[in-house]
Amino acid sequence: MEINAKKFILIMKVNFGHKVVDTPIGEGIVLDPxxxxxxxxxxxxxxxxxxxxxxxxxxxxxxxxxxMDYKFVTGLFDNTTLKNTPCQLAKAKEYLFSxxxxxxxVEFSTxxxxxxxxxxxxxxxxxxxxxxxxxxxxxxxxxxxxEPFMEYLTCEIVxxxxxxxxxxxxxxxSTGSPDFGGYRLKDATLIIPNxxxxxxxxxxxxxxxxxxxxxxxxxxxxxEAKTSTNEVKKQLDKYLKTGLFNEGLEINPSKLKAASSYxxxxxxxxxxxxxVIRKEENRDYVDPEKQSQYIEWLMNYVKYYLIANLTNDEFxxxxxxxxKHPISSQEDVISFxxxxxxxxxxxxxxxxxxxxxxx
Amino acid sequence: xxxxxxxxxxxxIIDKIGVEFNGLQLMVFPESSDADQIPFGDEGGLTxxxxxxxxxxxDACWVIKQPWKxxxxxxxxxxxxxxxxxxxxxxxxxxxxxxxxxxFHHALGAVKAGLIGVYYxxxxxxxxxxxxxxxxxxxxxxxxxxxxxxxxxxxxxxxLSVIHxxxxxxxxxxxxMKSMQHVFKEKFDRIYGNxxxxxxxxxxxxxxxxxxxxxxxxxxxxTDGSQRAGHIAVGEMFLTKYYFPGKHVFxxxxxxxxxxxxxxxxxxxxxxxxxxxxxxxxxxxxxxxxLENVPLxxxxxxxxxxxxxxxxxxxxxxxxxxxxxxxxxxxxIIVLKSQLGKNIN
Numbered sequence: 001m002e003i004n005a006k007k008f009i010l011i012m013k014v015n016f017g018h019k020v021v022d023t024p025i026g027e028g029i030v031l032d033p034x035x036x037x038x039x040x041x042x043x044x045x046x047x048x049x050x051x052x053x054x055x056x057x058x059x060x061x062x063x064x065x066x067x068m069d070y071k072f073v074t075g076l077f078d079n080t081t082l083k084n085t086p087c088q089l090a091k092a093k094e095y096l097f098s099x100x101x102x103x104x105x106v107e108f109s110t111x112x113x114x115x116x117x118x119x120x121x122x123x124x125x126x127x128x129x130x131x132x133x134x135x136x137x138x139x140x141x142x143x144x145x146x147e148p149f150m151e152y153l154t155c156e157i158v159x160x161x162x163x164x165x166x167x168x169x170x171x172x173x174s175t176g177s178p179d180f181g182g183y184r185l186k187d188a189t190l191i192i193p194n195x196x197x198x199x200x201x202x203x204x205x206x207x208x209x210x211x212x213x214x215x216x217x218x219x220x221x222x223x224e225a226k227t228s229t230n231e232v233k234k235q236l237d238k239y240l241k242t243g244l245f246n247e248g249l250e251i252n253p254s255k256l257k258a259a260s261s262y263x264x265x266x267x268x269x270x271x272x273x274x275x276v277i278r279k280e281e282n283r284d285y286v287d288p289e290k291q292s293q294y295i296e297w298l299m300n301y302v303k304y305y306l307i308a309n310l311t312n313d314e315f316x317x318x319x320x321x322x323x324k325h326p327i328s329s330q331e332d333v334i335s336f337x338x339x340x341x342x343x344x345x346x347x348x349x350x351x352x353x354x355x356x357x358x359x
Numbered sequence: 360x361x362x363x364x365x366x367x368x369x370x371x372i373i374d375k376i377g378v379e380f381n382g383l384q385l386m387v388f389p390e391s392s393d394a395d396q397i398p399f400g401d402e403g404g405l406t407x408x409x410x411x412x413x414x415x416x417x418d419a420c421w422v423i424k425q426p427w428k429x430x431x432x433x434x435x436x437x438x439x440x441x442x443x444x445x446x447x448x449x450x451x452x453x454x455x456x457x458x459x460x461x462x463f464h465h466a467l468g469a470v471k472a473g474l475i476g477v478y479y480x481x482x483x484x485x486x487x488x489x490x491x492x493x494x495x496x497x498x499x500x501x502x503x504x505x506x507x508x509x510x511x512x513x514x515x516x517x518x519l520s521v522i523h524x525x526x527x528x529x530x531x532x533x534x535x536m537k538s539m540q541h542v543f544k545e546k547f548d549r550i551y552g553n554x555x556x557x558x559x560x561x562x563x564x565x566x567x568x569x570x571x572x573x574x575x576x577x578x579x580x581x582t583d584g585s586q587r588a589g590h591i592a593v594g595e596m597f598l599t600k601y602y603f604p605g606k607h608v609f610x611x612x613x614x615x616x617x618x619x620x621x622x623x624x625x626x627x628x629x630x631x632x633x634x635x636x637x638x639x640x641x642x643x644x645x646x647x648x649x650l651e652n653v654p655l656x657x658x659x660x661x662x663x664x665x666x667x668x669x670x671x672x673x674x675x676x677x678x679x680x681x682x683x684x685x686x687x688x689x690x691x692i693i694v695l696k697s698q699l700g701k702n703i704n
Binding site: 044050051052053055058059060062073074075110111112136138145168177 | 360361362363366369370373377378385386387388389391392394402403451
């Protein structure tokens with residue numbers, strides 16, 4: 001299935017029950033501002049703050065270069081400073097969480113054509129243009145450039161099974177960056193929300209509410225999305241051979257059968273319903289020792305997204321309160337956050353929400 | 360993946376200057392698009408050049424609605440580009456040395472086409488190499504347009520605000536040129552003092568009518584897309600060209616043969632960087648095969664390390680053999696044949 005604007009609307013409506021509305025340049029889907037924020041972060045779809053280069057969250061909220069390592073990329077943190085947290089972004093761009101958003105899929109062949117359509121939308125709309133998020137559909141590209149959209153769909157479907165999910169996950173330089181990761185962490189269960197996108201953990205302060213689901217077993221998923229080619233086996237095998245993951249997931253809207261008997265498939269049927277076809281073979285790729293180390297790292301990884309509910313000043317105050325000395329390096333930050341428990345972090349977040357400060 | 364350098368720069372431009380400013384319209388395209396890669400025209404494009412040779416793509420361009428004849432392909436287009444900008448966050452990403460040169464040629468295309476080209480290096484952990492200021496200053500003296508190196512967008516905004524005012528623009532450019540020349544000269548005088556010392560330190564032999572710049576380039580630098588050495592080669596070529604205006608530049612790659620160059624000509628003529636190296640006025644690529652009287656043992660050793668990155672033993676061998684070649688050239692024992700077959704030493 002090649003996803004065009006019409007199919008985009010149907011997929012979102014049929015699978016998630018989202019409301020469809022008319023806009024001056026075609027139909028759009030209504031999302032609450034939290035989900036819209038996650039949508040932008042995963043797909044790169046931009047808020048229409050200008051017609052040339054709409055603002056997207058994608059890439060702003062990343063954390064580490066690689067798994068099993070604690071070296072920051074410039075994203076959530078910039079050196080030792082909390083930088084692009086959703087809370088900071090919300091202060092800088094009030095429109096992000098001010099109201100519901102409409103995702104409009106816009107087909108185009110050239111960039112100038114797209115810019116012209118967006119200028120028309122801005123001119124014709126009575127609502128603030130930043131209420132619109134533009135989903136690019138590049139009909140000149142094979143697959144229409146819709147792989148990030150498939151990553152979004154995968155996140156939305158898989159998280160309901162009790163996973164913390166994310167796209168473009170850190171792994172290693174040599175293995176590359178898988179398109180999708182799903183983490184069921186039994187030791188985090190009932191303490192922090194699961195059935196959640198990783199970035200949503202940073203939205204607690206902004207009012208997002210997410211449920212807790214008990215999980216008895218760790219289960220780690222890795223996925224790779226394709227819309228323009230069916231060649232995915234080699235990449236998935238590479239990820240599975242790391243010994244870190246229990247299951248590989250092929251993500252492809254056009255396939256009916258997975259590339260191999262030992263990987264699962266997420267696809268879209270002719271009825272626009274997302275289907276997950278579980279692997280036929282229960283092949284065990286896990287190296288228990290390596291996976292254990294990865295899970296330990298993931299348990300810490302998640303903490304930073306919780307910490308991102310704090311402002312930088314609050315974080316500094318929190319650090320000072322516990323350690324009694326100022327932050328002098330990234331290693332200080334890493335050592336501090338890794339030692340915190342989830343309960344301590346969540347209690348701190350609740351404290352600043354109630355008291356407005358670190359006590 | 361975290362935001363790329365280009366994404367950060369483009370977003371910063373939009374936030375600081377907006378999509379329209381002082382009668383100028385901004386042209387910019389998303390990271391995921393390749394609309395910037397085509398020649399500037401009515402379908403988009405942020406790549407400039409002259410006489411059929413394109414230089415790298417820029418990140419942003421300010422235009423006015425007025426017909427313009429593109430000197431790359433002589434096509435008349437609806438918009439006149441006024442300022443073209445190539446931006447980078449390299450100073451925050453580990454680029455402390457000659458890696459900073461690798462995008463110099465992107466804005467150079469606009470300068471050759473007669474525009475104001477800007478190379479914007481966001482302030483960061485590392486400083487801007489003073490060489491860049493010298494390259495831009497000298498390029499402005501010999502090319503049709505103006506080349507500016509900046510590290511903050513306030514300066515860009517000021518440029519755009521005076522762009523329509525002839526005398527204010529002239530003042531701005533003169534001041535900027537003085538400042539760039541000063542930065543370059545101060546470092547040059549401090550580190551080298553004279554061109555002879557520069558040549559010794561910077562792998563350059565200087566003669567009356569030409570210079571020979573030598574480096575350890577290998578074929579793989581231009582065939583392996585993951586390598587930036589090809590880009591850096593272009594940067595170093597332009598550094599040499601603009602430091603020695605009026606002299607012919609022989610860019611000597613002793614690890615490479617004429618066969619390597621022929622291979623690249625046959626397979627990489629669509630590659631912008633290779634095309635620039637091969638077509639730039641006043642520049643000739645020369646290899647070990649263009650040298651006469653090189654000791655056989657030197658030729659053999661260089662052949663053995665032809666595909667080796669320059670580190671460890673390969674670096675030791677290269678340095679030793681290049682010393683022999685350079686001393687030979689200085690003494691007139693080793694001779695560089697011109698591309699026309701005449702001895703030119």
